[in-house]
Amino acid sequence: MLQTFGVEIDENFLEILLFSNKSFDKYSKKKVLPAKTVIDASVTENRSFIYIEKGVTKIVASHNTKETTISFSGDGEFIGFASLLSRGSSQFALETISETTAYFIDPYFVLNVIDESGWGTSILLKIIENLTQSVNYYGQFNLLPAKAKVAAALLHLESKKLGKGEGQLPKEICQHHLASYCQITREYATTILSKFEEEGLVKLTPKPITILDIYALKQMVGFEVAGSLH
Incomplete structure (x- = not known):
């Protein structure tokens, strides 16, 4: 700043x-x-x-x-x-x-x-x-593998504090939005998110999507993720 x-x-x-x-x-x-x-x-x-x-x-x-x-x-x-x-x-x-x-x-x-x-x-x-x-x-971001892109997308949304609670994404955000941001299919995004949930990194249901282990996602991405200007 x-x-x-x-x-x-x-x-x-x-x-x-x-x-x-x-x-x-x-x-x-x-x-x-x-x-x-x-x-x-x-x-x-x-x-x-x-x-x-x-x-x-x-x-x-x-x-x-x-x-x-x-x-x-x-x-x-x-x-x-x-x-x-x-x-x-x-x-x-x-x-x-x-x-x-x-x-x-x-x-x-x-x-x-x-x-x-x-x-x-x-x-x-x-x-x-x-x-x-x-x-x-x-x-x-464009050089990341798909799994790391999804992690970056989650961090991008979390960094804006748009959710109501700690680690929460806005309740309107779903796999479709993350897939579009990551330039992958919705099915692939769902598979990756399900894997994240199995590993205890996120909670998918009930909505909103909630990040449980932000440190692990940051490690996966490898660089600082924040909001962006347009």
Whole structure:
């Protein structure tokens, strides 16, 4: 986490900057979206900067009719950091997994608030740092065997603390979501998860999926797994 004169530059800091700005309501729109809503145009055409107030979402990349989940996001997270630094349209779509309350924020307003905050350089450097870490993470992730990918997926979700209790994943997350994130079949993901349960690493039922041995999963992955920015 980047610190400047004792101030921690993170998503919470940016949230305070944006929501406390007197023009926030003018440049943002709050929406309540049902589960399984694909927010495509809002991301790729209008390039909105999105704040998830409540809910679970996934970022999806499509290639030749095949969809791959790139990341999961939830309460208190922003989506659209890459669009702040690029004029090009995003190649990703956002889809809600649960009912989601989100703010769609004008990216130019976000940049102006950052610029006028007095912390502009520090905030942008932190965004670039996190985006770079995300790229490096995906490079490492794609080289993992399937079993380690599933472990990384579980850790990715747990790191966001989207579940209600210690080690819990959001109750809406199922084998299908993990399979898409790991780029394997649902059947293979189920087989791996069942093996994890036999080994005492996770508990699959009743929902939500719960991690019982986070250390063993981290050892399996071999590098730090955390949330990612888009």
